[in-house]
Amino acid sequence: MLTAVAHAIRMSPDMSETTPDAPMTPDTQMVLDTRFGRIAIDPDRAIEIPRGLVGLGGRGRFALAEVADERIDHLKILVSIDNPKVSMLVLPVPVKTDAIDAEDLDEALAHLGIARTNAAVLLVVASHRVEGGVLLTINRRAPILVDVEARRGWQHVLHNPKYPIRQPLIAG
Structure with missing residues (x-):
């Protein structure tokens, strides 16, 4: 179990940074x-x-x-305001990432109607018990794509089967 968690944060377009929300x-x-x-x-800053x-x-x-x-402070927590039992670790990555090919990401963003300049990409992180500890993996096949301007997001399963669902995450 992790220690206490800080305040919620605001996403910047392209997820190049996440910035603390203004004091609540x-x-x-x-x-x-x-x-x-x-x-x-602050529920007024929610992502739908x-x-x-x-x-x-976990709709909502x-x-x-x-x-x-x-x-693991390079990871973030995505938590449901409506049902806090639904929460997970995510890895924010820039839109220009090696995790997803530009063509596949552009196709997904177009399908969802998200402008690339307003897009944020979150990769879901899972933990698996292994001998001697815990292995963290990322799901590159079904990223959460967020329109940071509209504050709406969708988990989108990419059509290209080359992306693993459980790729080991190497701490950087």
């Missing part, structure tokens, strides 16, 4: 108890995921939050 006032702040600990979020997440359902509003564990 007590009347806008909501604290969620998640499997990662307590997360303070209207079709839910593959295998989890989500927030992106920092991880308070420095061993």
Whole structure:
């Protein structure tokens, strides 16, 4: 289990950076108890995921939050505001990434009506118990694509079968 989690963050286009949200006032702040600990979020800054997440359902509003564990602080937490039991680690990657070929990403963004300049890409992270510890993997086959301007996102299964569902994540 991770230690306590910091406040929710705002995504920048292209996910080149995630920036802390402006300070929340007590009347806008909501604290969620998640499997990662307590997360303070502003529900007005939610990301709507209207079709839910593959295998989890989880339709509704989500927030992106920092991880308070420095061993994995390059990851973020995506948590459902409507059902905080639905939460997962994600790896934000820039739109110009080696994780997904430009042609495949462009096809997915066009299908979802997301302008490349407003796009953010999140790769879902899973943990697997292995001898001697835990192995983290990323799902390159079904990224979560977010229109940061419209604050809407979709998990999209790429048509190209070359992308693994469980690629080991090597900490950088």
